[in-house]
Amino acid sequence: MSGVRREWHDSGSASGHMQTVADSGTYNRMQAAYRAFIGHATGCESCGHGEKRCTVADQLWQEYKAARS
Template identity: 70%
Template structure:
């Protein structure tokens, strides 16, 4: 996922660790793309509740995948 950075996380009593964290802009883009896909899939008669997908759902899913990379 582009727009990520590593941050130190204190895990309490154990030694901490580094964790990959998305920048807020990246997070917002990914969430917006996923929300568009879910909103379409729940309202579209051609999507079959996740068992089949229409062409629009395929495009929205590709947009979501692209936002994650």
């Protein structure tokens, strides 16, 4: 995945874990795409407030998934 990497996160008293970290450009693209999807889905009568997806919501979701990779 471009702009996304896994880093070890020391949680202090526990054993720690691997955490996904995105650079700022990737993070911003992901957030913008997700906001577009959520903004559409919550206002679209066909999407039923997230209960189902219309074709526009499907396209916005695909754009969000593409931004993540």
